[in-house]
Amino acid sequence: MANMNRQEYSTGSLHASRILGGLASLRRLEVLCDGNVKLIDGSVKVSRALLAAGCPYFRVLYEFEEDAQQGLHRTAEPMLEITCKTFEVILDFIYTGHIVLDIENIQDILQASDLLLMTELKELCVQYLMGIIEAENCLGILELAQRFSCPRLVCFAKDFICQHFKYREVVRTEEFRNLSEERLKDLLSQDGLAVKSELDILTALVVWLNTNQLKSPDVESLVTCCLRESADLKYDPKFQRALQDLRAATPPWDSPGAMMVLDALKKTRRIRSIRERGTKTVLACGDDEGGVYLVDILSSGKYSGSHVKLPPMCIPRIKPSLLVEGGYLFALGGGNKSGEAKNDVQRYDPLSNSWTLMAPMPFACFLPMAVSYAGKLYITGGCDINESELQITNFEEFDIYANKWRTLPPIPNMRHGAAMAVSDGKIYFIGGSPWIELPDGSPYYRVLDAVEIFCIKEEIWVAGPQLKERRRHAAAANHKGDIYVIGGIRPLECPSAQGRTKVTGTETLFKESQMGWTSMTNLQIPLEAKYKTVALANNEHVIIIGKNDNFTFMRDNCFIMVGSGWGLVPGAESILTSGTKYFCSYALLSLPSAAMHDLYPEDSL
Known part of the structure; x- marks a missing residue:
């Protein structure tokens, strides 16, 4: 009979938001902090329980430490390759669920979220980078995505690069000119690049060589890996006409990079099969x-x-x-x-x-x-x-x-x-x-x-x-x-x-x-x-x-x-x-x- 008088009540999500708000207002009271995190340029006092609840990295760290100490309490001072400024932003996110990302902090926040195993924060970084991607920064975003294991961003950036390679949008950027030789090979050898003709690839090679000629690149290797027309000038009239067009065009064709490509083409007799791009x-x-x-x-x-x-x-x-x-x-x-x-x-x-x-x-x-x-x-x-x-x-x-x-x-x-x-x-x-149909005999369902x-x-x-x-x-x-x-x-x-x-x-x-x-x-x-x-x-x-x-x-x-x-x-x-x-x-x-x-x-x- 007593159980019939029991009623359960809840304030719903309001309770959780109030608790988090209260903890956020108290986080700077050192008397309530029971841990310390060493960083590149200093250290930050933390609440171990809240940090472990909001960050998988610290949860694993503290649980492992507790097991190692057989239940005895011990204050850990982990050392992280993160600045105090970045760590404070991440703490704010743990307490509030909000973060402001911009071009100045995105790389540091992405790197920290990857290190700290914070998948939700990492996904917000991915969304931000997908929202600001353009021809001028797509190669850098791809490198960030690959470095910090963001497969969705890798796929998105690669698709963006392939679609915007036409009309030389990507080739005109500073990021392109600063590519390493290996990254250039990876880029120009992709099947999915949208190009009007293989002349776009030749253009890209010349632009890059004009910037990087002092680094003594292996031009023959670049030509044979990246170009998909015949490398034999004598027996390939189509490619020969393209080179004639280059000589008649405006700079950078009358440039050291163009001459380096021509010399490489004359030296090599390697024939590369023609594979369709796009x-x-x-x-x-x-x-x-x-x-x-x-x-x-x-x-x-x-x-x-x-x-x-x-x-x-x-x-x-x-x-x-x-x-x-x-x-x-x-x-x-x-x-x-x-x-x-x-x-x-x-x-x-x-x-x-x-x-x-x-x-x-x-x-x-x-x-x-x-x-x-x-x-x-x-x-x-x-x-x-x-x-x-x-x-x-x-x-x-x-x-x-x-x-x-x-x-x-x-x-x-x-x-x-x-x-x-x-x-x-x-x-x-x-x-x-509906799964429950009308009674049998009804004229309509x-x-x-x-x-x-x-x-x-x-x-x-x-x-x-x-x-x-x-x-x-x-x-x-x-x-x-x-x-x-x-x-x-x-x-x-x-x-x-x-x-x-x-x-x-x-x-x-x-x-x-x-x-x-x-x-x-x-x-x-x-x-x-x-x-x-x-x-x-x-x-x-x-x-x-x-x-x-x-x-x-x-x-x-x-x-x-x-x-x-x-x-x-x-x-x-x-x-x-x-x-x-x-x-x-x-x-x-x-x-x-x-x-x-x-x-x-x-x-x-």
């Missing part, structure tokens, strides 16, 4: 036999529309979800042909042309719902072998660099037939139907216009703006920060139309809009792709793939957003509409053009 966006398709194909659907070259099969996965899986993040292709879940669902995660690396097993998903299913953002994969839901949705409420996060899974707060109103997309740190869970949003940084779910039109089994994608909801079905709510459904149109939530969703009347879903529609997008393209009807087994039709309407993708016809394959999952993968070229058998080239 990147290519292709469609990755998973079939029902466990194979994954790359289809060149967006280019107009020799292999437009052709497909190539990737090497077999580590463990053959049918009907996995395909997802791209960090330059890798991930195959999530799936199962065997006996219908047994698995929780495997496999990663394909285009540069090594190989698959790697990663940490398995927390649950097993076919075709889990999945999106990716900022080096993380987010999954929920899933199907059985017959593609019937399972009532899986898990919401899980996978760090592709740490190779770890983490459980997040579940979706408050889990629905089947919902769509999912991500933009600007928010995951949108869109439409669908329920379809919702609900949208729920997961705020990744705060790790909370909030209600989003309602759709203009209720729908389930829609497709959703992020294009340039805007969320597109495409297609889907809802019942025709009319007594004479029992059992009939309507294919819905396209809606968009613009990132700058404060008015909710907007109907896109010119983007009505094509009837040829109205069933099992999949939407894929990047900053350049929005592509949808679907079927004419629910009975067609193999045929998938592919359309691309052109202006205010949908147009056919000519390059997709040879495999997507041929009826020779049944594809279950798709993803858009960007990879070096040379890597795609290398996948083709030699007899097809």
Whole structure:
């Protein structure tokens, strides 16, 4: 009886913020400090308990010390290669959760966060550097990312450099002229560099040599490693014409660097195979036999529309979800042909042309719902072998660099037939139907216009703006920060139309809009792709793939957003509409053009 009078109360996050605020106001009272940290230019008094709670490095240090002393208290004075000024900024962050980053302190804070194993602070540094990257500092940011083990920033900086190498944006910078010889080789030998022609690489070599000629660089090695045309002037008219253009152009061609390159070209007779530069966006398709194909659907070259099969996965899986993040292709879940669902995660690396097993998903299913953002994969839901949705409420996060899974707060109103997309740190869970249907005999099934949003940084779910039109089994994608909801079905709510459904149109939530969703009347879903529609997008393209009807087994039709309407993708016809394959999952993968070229058998080239 007494237990019935008990009530539990909480002040929520207000209590935690008050405690932290109080500790911050008291941190400079030495009487409350029980530790000392030695730094490069002095020392700082600290509270060991709070420092250990906010910094994994000190937690491990103090726990190890406690074990070593068999429980006896002893004040540690660790020595860190950090300045007092930087350490005070980090202490402020531990107490308040806030930090001000600028061009003056970013390197020191990044180095300290790496040393102290403070992953959250390190991620804030990465976000800051990604926000300020430009042609003048991209090479320095890449070096910082590599030095302090920031793989997401390494990938981002490399992509930025490759895309901005055209028009000599990067070559004009002081950072480029100050590169070491080895870093220059690494840069100019990359497959992914966007160049108008190999003349851009020749220009870069001359610019660098004009600055570094006194360092006695190995010019012959640079020429043979970096240039992809024939090095034999006598037998290569194309390259010879390029050199003639150099002689007729303005400085720096009439310069010591140009003469050094010419001399090196005359001395060497080594022929380097011509490998295409730049990147290519292709469609990755998973079939029902466990194979994954790359289809060149967006280019107009020799292999437009052709497909190539990737090497077999580590463990053959049918009907996995395909997802791209960090330059890798991930195959999530799936199962065997006996219908047994698995929780495997496999990663394909285009540069090594190989698959790697990663940490398995927390649950097993076919075709889990999945999106990716900022080096993380987010999954929920899933199907059985017959593609019937399972009532899986898990919401899980996978760090592709740490190779770890983490459980997040579940979706408050889990629905089947919902769509999912991500933009600007928010995951949108869109439409669908409740798992508990209306009573038997009801002429309608329920379809919702609900949208729920997961705020990744705060790790909370909030209600989003309602759709203009209720729908389930829609497709959703992020294009340039805007969320597109495409297609889907809802019942025709009319007594004479029992059992009939309507294919819905396209809606968009613009990132700058404060008015909710907007109907896109010119983007009505094509009837040829109205069933099992999949939407894929990047900053350049929005592509949808679907079927004419629910009975067609193999045929998938592919359309691309052109202006205010949908147009056919000519390059997709040879495999997507041929009826020779049944594809279950798709993803858009960007990879070096040379890597795609290398996948083709030699007899097809």
